[in-house]
Amino acid sequence: MKIFSKQQIYKGDQQTAKKQKISSTELMERAGMQIFNWIHERMQGAQVPIHVFCGIGNNGGDGLVVARHLITYGYSVHTYVVNCSEKRTEDFLVNYDRIKQTTKKWPIMLNCEADFPTIGPDDIIVDAVFGIGLNRPPNDWVKRLFQHFRASKAFTLSVDLPSGLYPDDVPEDENGVVWANYTLSFQAPKLVFFLPDTSKYTVNWEALDIGIDAEFLKETETEVELIGKNEIFPMYKPREKFSNKGTYGHALIIGGSYGKIGAVVLSGKAALASGSGLVTTFIPKCGYIPMQSSFPEAMTLTDHDEEKLTDISFDIEPTAIGIGMGMGTDVKTHVAFQKFLESNSASLVIDADAINLLSKHKEDLKLLKAQTVLTPHPKELERLIGKWKNDFDKLKKAKAFSKKHQCVLVIKGAHTITVFENKMYINSTGNPGLSTGGTGDVLTGMITGLICQGYEPLMASLFGVYLHGKSADIAVEDYGYQSLTASHVIEYLGKAYLDLFAKPQMPHDPDAEEHIS
Numbered sequence: 001m002k003i004f005s006k007q008q009i010y011k012g013d014q015q016t017a018k019k020q021k022i023s024s025t026e027l028m029e030r031a032g033m034q035i036f037n038w039i040h041e042r043m044q045g046a047q048v049p050i051h052v053f054c055g056i057g058n059n060g061g062d063g064l065v066v067a068r069h070l071i072t073y074g075y076s077v078h079t080y081v082v083n084c085s086e087k088r089t090e091d092f093l094v095n096y097d098r099i100k101q102t103t104k105k106w107p108i109m110l111n112c113e114a115d116f117p118t119i120g121p122d123d124i125i126v127d128a129v130f131g132i133g134l135n136r137p138p139n140d141w142v143k144r145l146f147q148h149f150r151a152s153k154a155f156t157l158s159v160d161l162p163s164g165l166y167p168d169d170v171p172e173d174e175n176g177v178v179w180a181n182y183t184l185s186f187q188a189p190k191l192v193f194f195l196p197d198t199s200k201y202t203v204n205w206e207a208l209d210i211g212i213d214a215e216f217l218k219e220t221e222t223e224v225e226l227i228g229k230n231e232i233f234p235m236y237k238p239r240e241k242f243s244n245k246g247t248y249g250h251a252l253i254i255g256g257s258y259g260k261i262g263a264v265v266l267s268g269k270a271a272l273a274s275g276s277g278l279v280t281t282f283i284p285k286c287g288y289i290p291m292q293s294s295f296p297e298a299m300t301l302t303d304h305d306e307e308k309l310t311d312i313s314f315d316i317e318p319t320a321i322g323i324g325m326g327m328g329t330d331v332k333t334h335v336a337f338q339k340f341l342e343s344n345s346a347s348l349v350i351d352a353d354a355i356n357l358l359s360k361h362k363e364d365l366k367l368l369k370a371q372t373v374l375t376p377h378p379k380e381l382e383r384l385i386g387k388w389k390n391d392f393d394k395l396k397k398a399k400a401f402s403k404k405h406q407c408v409l410v411i412k413g414a415h416t417i418t419v420f421e422n423k424m425y426i427n428s429t430g431n432p433g434l435s436t437g438g439t440g441d442v443l444t445g446m447i448t449g450l451i452c453q454g455y456e457p458l459m460a461s462l463f464g465v466y467l468h469g470k471s472a473d474i475a476v477e478d479y480g481y482q483s484l485t486a487s488h489v490i491e492y493l494g495k496a497y498l499d500l501f502a503k504p505q506m507p508h509d510p511d512a513e514e515h516i517s
Ligand SMILES: NC(=O)C1=CN([C@@H]2O[C@H](COP(=O)(O)OP(=O)(O)OC[C@H]3O[C@@H](n4cnc5c(N)ncnc54)[C@H](O)[C@@H]3O)[C@@H](O)[C@H]2O)[C@H](O)CC1
Pocket: 009, 012, 013, 027, 028, 031, 055, 056, 057, 058, 059, 060, 061, 062, 084, 085, 087, 089, 129, 130, 131, 132, 133, 134, 135, 136, 137, 138, 139, 159, 160, 161, 186, 187, 210, 212
């Protein structure tokens, strides 16, 4: 699913109005009507007080449309105008007139803290104060209004995005933002729903189809995409009938040190379970017996050093190599890694200590072949690209790094973001059960295994990250967040593959569109 920038959203509105020969007021009516339908479907006329807070821009206009329909359907509605500026938009004014013609209970003007209404914990707040047009922090009294919402504990439904959130920046003050239970976003979600700094402002989100011009949606190239089953399924490469283990490549997993052989076991098993035809592991000598006994499907090569990697040489021709898990950063290991990079010609996935070695010796980065995949967690990323001011700065730096070194950066997190040159892909699967040792090793193995089967490194990364999260989502049903382990993610990989063929995700299936951020 495409995630549009603020400028693209405004352009899409204009193009829609022009192509469909409707006014912007009619588009607002459609948007507000969708929100009303969503509420009405769930509330079925229940007489719970609904407080609709409207700003003075078009987000406020949407709020006035919602309030008008709620009033017409007999709900218990209190409408307020958050009077924070004199500059009302035209469509706000049209809808301000319309609501005054619908009810004698006109919207109440809020100008300062003394005007705040009492909101009960069982009431509902509709937050339509600011949308994507916010261009400066809200006034102090408006910030206090947002804190008043939060203190009330009422269910808060935000229109388009939680007020006080910019679509393309991080707010400086978390008290200046509405903390929503649910956000109904028009047409597509916003990038801020997925970033660590800003995802906390809405527990759930859903995108409502407001009929934006289909050609605009199809033709507009976005910088950001949300990756779900609809995007992943077309990438899937079916297994051929007349195939053998050689058809699906040979993965080589290089890593481990004394006490950290398990990381390579997990990675190798994940490469195999993702479908690689053959798997060889390359580890220090001390890991030979544990590896052979715990992972009989793998072939094993060893370094001549007992406890660490000092000389990465082998006489096999792997299709793809995953390197770094449990490897340590010993000086001798660094020399071996550097020599390996100089001579390697296979596709490469770099993880953990191999990333740390690259961060420590930035001159080695020039040894990376185009489309090398790096899979850092946030701390490893910081060592690699330097500190960032906020998530947007992080993404800017990550894009510059990817462009400079022509590599695929898989930034691991609650919503893993894969960056390649100027594009960013946000993963939609996974859960907090994945916050446990070894899951990163499993991901590296999976991406390596997918490259072995002929997936391009970027596709392998997107597919791997998706399947890894999906496997955890299925496994968590049996194990719960606390007990989920990296081994379960490998064990359930088959179910994650099968899920690709389960009931297709319908574009308008409400279950499919509800998301926890
Ligand atoms: N396709 C769609 O997504 C549609 C979206 N709609 C809604 O329109 C808003 C965007 O409306 P806009 O008028 O551009 O801005 P906002 O309502 O978000 O509000 C900002 C408003 O207020 C001024 N302003 C900005 N910052 C502040 C501030 N700190 N204090 C006071 N005033 C401020 C600014 O000048 C704006 O005028 C979008 O989110 C949707 O909700 C359409 O209704 C339908 C199509």
